Amino acid sequence: MTDHHPILHLALSRGLFSYLSAQPLYDLCREQVADACRLIDQCCLRIHGDDINKDLASMCIQTTIHEETIFQYASTDTKVRLAHWVRMYSNCHSASERDAHSAYIMACAVKALETLVNWMQAADQEAWPHVTEPPADLPLDLYCELVEMQVDPDERIQTLDDYAFYLGPITSLPCLADDELRPIADRAIKNAIRKKGGIISGLDRKEEMSARDAAIVEQGRHYRTAGMSKRNVATKVHAWLQREVAKPPKQRPKWLALETKKALSRKSVEAILKRNLVL
Numbered sequence: 001m002t003d004h005h006p007i008l009h010l011a012l013s014r015g016l017f018s019y020l021s022a023q024p025l026y027d028l029c030r031e032q033v034a035d036a037c038r039l040i041d042q043c044c045l046r047i048h049g050d051d052i053n054k055d056l057a058s059m060c061i062q063t064t065i066h067e068e069t070i071f072q073y074a075s076t077d078t079k080v081r082l083a084h085w086v087r088m089y090s091n092c093h094s095a096s097e098r099d100a101h102s103a104y105i106m107a108c109a110v111k112a113l114e115t116l117v118n119w120m121q122a123a124d125q126e127a128w129p130h131v132t133e134p135p136a137d138l139p140l141d142l143y144c145e146l147v148e149m150q151v152d153p154d155e156r157i158q159t160l161d162d163y164a165f166y167l168g169p170i171t172s173l174p175c176l177a178d179d180e181l182r183p184i185a186d187r188a189i190k191n192a193i194r195k196k197g198g199i200i201s202g203l204d205r206k207e208e209m210s211a212r213d214a215a216i217v218e219q220g221r222h223y224r225t226a227g228m229s230k231r232n233v234a235t236k237v238h239a240w241l242q243r244e245v246a247k248p249p250k251q252r253p254k255w256l257a258l259e260t261k262k263a264l265s266r267k268s269v270e271a272i273l274k275r276n277l278v279l
Contacts, residue, residue, distance in 0.1 A: 016040070020113070024147040025120040028156070031195065032116060032163055035188035036109045039170075042181055043106035047099050056099060059092035063100075064107040066090070071169050074104075080175040105170050105181050112166040112188075119159040123151055153199055160196040164189045211255035213272050216241065220278040230279050234270035241269060 017037045020026060026033065047056050063070065066089040074082040083100035087093050090103065127150040138146070170176055170185035220237050228236065242263040244256055264272075273279045 016113075020117065020120075023117075023120045024124050024144045025151065027144065028148065028151070029116050029120070029159075029195075031191050032160070032188070033113065035184070035191060036113045036116075036163075036167075039109040039167075039181060039184055039188065040106055040113075042184065043102040043109070046102040047106075055092050056095065056103075059086070059090040059095055059099070060103045060106055062090035062092070063103040064110050067104070067107040067111060070104065070107075071173075074173055074175070075169070082173055082175045101176060101179060102181075105176070105179070105185070108166055108168075108170050108185070112163045115159055115162040115166065119155065123147065123155070126150065126152075153203055157196050157199055160192045160199075164192045167192075212257075213276070215253065215255045216269060216272050217276040217278055220273045220276075224278060233279060234266060234273055237273065238263065238266040238269045 017033070020033050020037075021030075043060075047060070063086050070082070070085045070089055073085045077085070082104060083095070083097040086100035086104050087095055090100075092100075095103070124147055127147040167185050167189050170179075171182055171189065176182055216237055219240055220233050223233050223236050224230070244253060245260055245263045270279065
C-alpha cells in the first residue's frame with residue numbers, strides 16, 4: 001500500500017479492525033492485528049478523544065508518510081527531540097509533545113499493520129495462480145482454509161520480522177522510554193517473535209517427520225524386497241520403530257527426534273507405507 005490515507009482513515013473511524021478481520025488469512029495473524037490496533041486506538045484517544053482536529057489528523061497522516069526520515073533524525077538527535085521532527089515533517093508546529101509522540105507511535109503501528117495487509121492480500125492472490133478469479137460460490141471457511149494451505153512459511157516469517165521492525169522504534173527511541181504505550185509495543189514485538197519461533201519450530205518438526213517417514217518407507221521396502229508378504233510388513237515395521245524409539249538417546253538414529261517418547265501407532269505406520277506405495 002503506497003497511500004497511507006485509507007488505512008489511517010479506517011483506524012480513525014474504528015473500522016480498521018473489522019476490515020482486517022474479514023481477510024482470509026486473519027486467523028494466522030489475529031494476535032498481531034489486535035496488538036497493533038490497540039496501539040492505534042490508544043494513540044487516537046490520546047490525540048483527540050471523541051473530536052479530531054483537522055491539523056492533528058493531517059499530522060498523523062504526514063508522520064506516517066515521513067516516519068522513516070523522522071526516525072533517522074530522531075535516533076541521531078542528541079537532544080532527544082522526536083516531537084520536533086514530527087512537527088517539522090508534518091507541518092503541525094502547534095502540536096504538543098504528547099500529541100507528536102502519539103502521532104509517531106501510531107505511524108509505526110500503521111506501518112506494521114500494512115505489512116500484514118500486504119502479505120494477506122498477496123498470499124490470497126498467489127493461492128489462485130491458475131484462475132482469473134477465485135470461485136465465488138465457496139463457503140468462507142473453506143475459502144480461508146484453501147488459502148492457508150498455500151501460504152509460504154518463509155514469506156510469513158519475513159512478514160513477522162517486518163512487523164516487529166516497524167514497531168521497533170517505539171521501544172528503541174530514548175525519548176519514548178517512559179511512554180505508557182512503550183510496554184504495549186514491547187509485548188507486540190515479543191508476541192510476533194514468539195509466533196515466528198512457533199512457525200520455525202513447526203517447520204523443523206515437519207522436516208523431522210519427513211525424515212522419520214522416509215526411514216519407515218525404507219524399512220518397509222527392505223522387508224518387501226526380502227520377500228515378506230504385504231499383510232505382515234506394517235506390523236514388522238511398527239515393531240522395528242518401537243525398538244528404535246526404545247533405544248538410549250545416544251544410540252538413536254538422527255531421523256528420530258530426541259523428544260519422541262513413543263512410537264507411532266501401527267495404523268499410522270500402515271498409512272505412511274500405503275501413502276508411499278509400499279503396500
